[in-house]
Amino acid sequence: MDWNKILMCLMEAVISLAVPFLFALLRSKIKNETALKLVAQAEELVKQTVWAVEQTIVKPAKELEVWDDEAKAQAFAACKDQVLDLLNENLLDAIQLVYSDLDTWLDAQIEGQVNRLSLEQHG
Secondary structure (H helix, E strand, C coil): CCHHHHHHHHHHHHHHHHHHHHHHHHHHCCCCHHHHHHHHHHHHHHHHHHHHHHHHHHHHHHHCCCCCHHHHHHHHHHHHHHHHHHCCHHHHHHHHHHHCCHHHHHHHHHHHHHHHHHHHHHC
């Protein structure tokens, strides 16, 4: 039994459950419905981008058996760059209003979506 794998799976599960809960808690304190709708659109954009990166970068790298830490970092950076390219000014302003820190929000969203996708694929 590999305790590192078990611990990593457990940590991924906790993170994937905790991140949405924390964001929901923050959202409950925000009364600006327009900003919340825009943030929800941004979250969906992140979800779709993570899925696209999974299909176009991650899956082929795994098939070629070149999925290592460097490849993971490159996939994360590619995903983040794509999301930043797609976010329009209204979405950026809404994220800043609700969460203050775009970079932290985006990193957490990508990590949360990656973990959720991983759990869906691996049960």
